[in-house]
Amino acid sequence: MAGVFIVFEGGDGVGKSTQAELLARWLTGQGHEVVLTFEPGDTRAGAVMRRIVLDPETGDLSPRAETLLYAADKAHHVYEVVLPALERGAVVISDRYVDSLLAYQGAGRELDADRIESIARWATGYLLPDLTVLLDLDPARGVAGIERPDRLEGAGMALHQRAREQFLALAARDPEHYLVLPARTDREQIAAAVRERVASILSSPTGTLS
Template sequence: MEASLYTETGVFIAFEGGEGSGKSTQARLLAAWLEEHGHAVVLTREPGGTAVGQRLRDIVLDPATGDLSPRAEALMYIADKAEHVDHVVLPALAEGKVVITDRYVDSTLAYQGAGRALRAVELEPIARWATSGLRPHLTVVLDIDPVLGLKRAGAPDRIEREPLDFHRRVREHFVELAAADPGHYAVVAADQDPQDIHAAIQQAIAPWLVQVSA
């Protein structure tokens, strides 16, 4: 496995969390706030941040896909990450931008590792290799009870249709990842008012913004 890399140019922020946690909303709010304060921002997502990634997203999330081998599913997500990092994330960081991604490696470890009951310890080296060892400066985990999150999610996609125990394992793994590296994680309760969540995220990201010029 390649050594972990925190780039010296730009700032890399990842949003993680279970279904219905509000990641996409909070990522958009953060991007808008940063742009208002003069930062160049790239807002992206996994899967789907590239043309190839969008095709992979259609496969892994469409209920019509049906059952997939858990390993095949994991490799599709990892392939998306490789394409995304090479063509979107690293180029933007090299230009000194703030990159905000809705999901990153931790989602594969939580969903395909813990959720699918594959071994995260086996998945992680593959995912880190595919992403050149690149790690976010800060990962924001929006923590929510899966019962509430799934109610918020609306029409369920292929992953959202998994049993409640699956989503509970996912949540537990996100929390475990954050606890293991508190210097690079912020866990925020996602059952608060969206503006209160946004304020907490602003506070968490502030120390990292000294790395980019406003």
């Protein structure tokens, strides 16, 4: 694969979009083709799936149905946006990816973690990020401050605590492909740490760490 795939993960309101944008701007300035994208919902079909999953109007949704909708969004997103961009050599920056599914549906909804992971990996064609930046924050400081929570944000603090633990566990499992940073610290310092790590990936002989 010619391109480089960078993902931002973490809880709601931790600064993922802010940092994804800062990184995109910097890389663009360096002359790279950058595709800045997000999950769920950054395709036409994905936007429909996102609305079903996040709209409080949806009401009760079985955790398995919720999982499969997210997985379907990811499958289509990889197929339509991520892979084509990587194949032409772009740097793809995605605001959320598979780890969010493992954290919220696997750990958060307390479904079978191995099963969810195999569904998510199959859905995404076993495409792994070169780097996942995890912005870590106690959900009591992040989610709790949201004024009009969507279905997931309103799902209860215990779910968000389990999700945070799962994000950290995934990072601990594969430190070579993760950068864990405390969220809500100085945003320029966070951005600089991200740039340093991404620069080392871009300058490595294969273009990736692995």
